[in-house]
Amino acid sequence: MLDFGLVATGVVIGVAVAAPIGPVNLIVIRRTLRYGRLNGLVTGSGAAMGDGIFAAMAAFSLTAAIDFLLSYEFWLQTIGGLFLIILGLRTLLSHPHLAEPEPDKVSGVPAHVFLTTFALTITNPATMLGFIAIFSGVAGLSSxxxxxxxxxxxxxxxxxxxxxxxxxxxxxxxxxxxxxxDHLLEIINRVSGGVIILFGVAVLGRVAVHLLG
Structure with missing residues (x-):
């Protein structure tokens, strides 16, 4: 029999993990404004898939997979930080035009948009550790x-x-x-691009502190 309490708890955790404003939220907002709601939803679904992988590791207690990711935490965070900076620079320097439509259907959404948010999520071991902490701290979530x-x-x-x-x-x-x-969209690109770069710099800063510490 389906445990609706467990389902509700999982849904709340999923919302709580996705909601904090970060690079993915900025990307979803920007792409929704430029291309429409479907594009924004598919963009966010990449992050949802990454969250699902981390949730599965915590729920199934996949110790080997968790240890593997943690052993490469330095490289994952470095790649993630550089990826954010590159993405931020591309956003900052782009000149979007609303007159350039994108088909409002799933087949019209580039796969790289999904993969971008998936990569941003999966290269952040802190998200995985967050799931482990949540599942360990809430009674009944351990598998x-x-x-x-x-x-x-x-x-x-x-x-x-x-x-x-x-x-x-x-x-x-x-x-x-x-x-x-177009003018407002360009302003949004400038602001979001700058903030995404700051997120990337912060990630690399943490890596540098850990390396020198």
């Missing part, structure tokens, strides 16, 4: 003694919660799309 069904339901609920956040965000931002102009 120990619960079986694979328990872990699978929890993982699916976390992905659903994350997708729910991206759906809500893209729907909300799309309400303002009709008021956008």
């Amino acid at each position: 120990a003694g619960q079986g694979y069904g328990h872990a699978a339901i929890l993982t699916g609920a976390v992905i659903a919660g994350s997708l729910l956040w991206w759906f809500g965000l893209s729907q909300f931002v799309a309400l303002f799309r009709q008021r956008m102009s």
